[in-house]
Amino acid sequence: MTAHLITGAGSGIGAAVVGRLAERGDELWLLARDAGRASELRARFPGARTVVGDLADPEKLSWALGHQTLPDRLDSLLHIAGVVDLGAIGELTPRAWNTQLAANLVSPAELTRLLLPQLRLSHGHVIFVNSGAGLRANAQWGAYAASKHGLKALADALRLEEHDNGVRVTSVYPGRTATPMQVKVHQQEGKEYDESRWIDPASVAGTILAALDLPRDAEVTDVSVRPGL
Structure with missing residues (x-):
């Protein structure tokens, strides 16, 4: 059975991905920040660990x-969790x-x-859900964009280092997506939120699964997903 470990499974893109993988019967390992959140995730996604x-x-x-049971092998590691806190460079604190x-x-x-x-054992796949901010930094987005630019560098270096071990690495750069994070961003920007203007998380999930399911003779390295017209 194909096994995946996923961060950010509780909402937005992560929840959409987990739902799709659960539908096809894959083995799911969901990272939770604490025991309470873990219990919520198991209740929401029966059968997931x-x-x-x-x-x-x-x-x-x-x-x-190191104090928990982990899968013996992993076909994918999906980094989907993220946080954002907007602010001007002249105002952002070290925290x-x-x-x-x-x-x-x-x-x-x-x-x-x-x-x-575990990823090397199965010739697995690491997917980093980045952001459009990982390719371009706008005003007020300095800290978040810096973290996402760094995530791109991490993915690029990892891809070269793990190629001979058969590990594939993909960066996905979604534009604004209708998630709880986007609600927070709009609040920080002082703008009205209209989810119909933004990408459905299911569309990003479909992109992620397409990269995962690509035959072994090819690798998606970078893919951008933008809101439709």
Whole structure:
């Protein structure tokens, strides 16, 4: 059975991906920030297993995962979780920078490091759900964009390092998507939120699954998904 470990499974793109993978009977391992969240995820996705680890504290991930049962092999590691806090460079505090860098960059790097043996065993696939901000930084988006630019660099380096081990690496760059994060962004921007203007999370999920299901003779390295006209 194909096995996946997924972050950000509780809402938005992550929930859409988990739903699609569950429908086809794949083995699901869902990362949760605490035991309460893990219980919620198991109730929402019957049959899924959970692993507890807080992406806000990457230095403790190794200890946390070392005290839990993990899959023996992984066909994919899907980094979908993320946080955002807008603000001008002249106003952002070190805490705002560190929070976004920890969850959006350092934790994905650490989680990947910890699970590479299982991914190498199955010639697996690492997918980083990045952002349009990972390709271009706009005003007020400096810290978030920096974390996502760094995530692109992480993916690019990992792809070259793990090629001979048969591990594929894909970066997905969604534009604005109708998720709870987008609601928060609109609140921070002081704008009215209209989800019909933005990408349906299911559309991004479909892109992710297309990359996962590509035959072994090819690899999607980078793909951008933008709101339709």
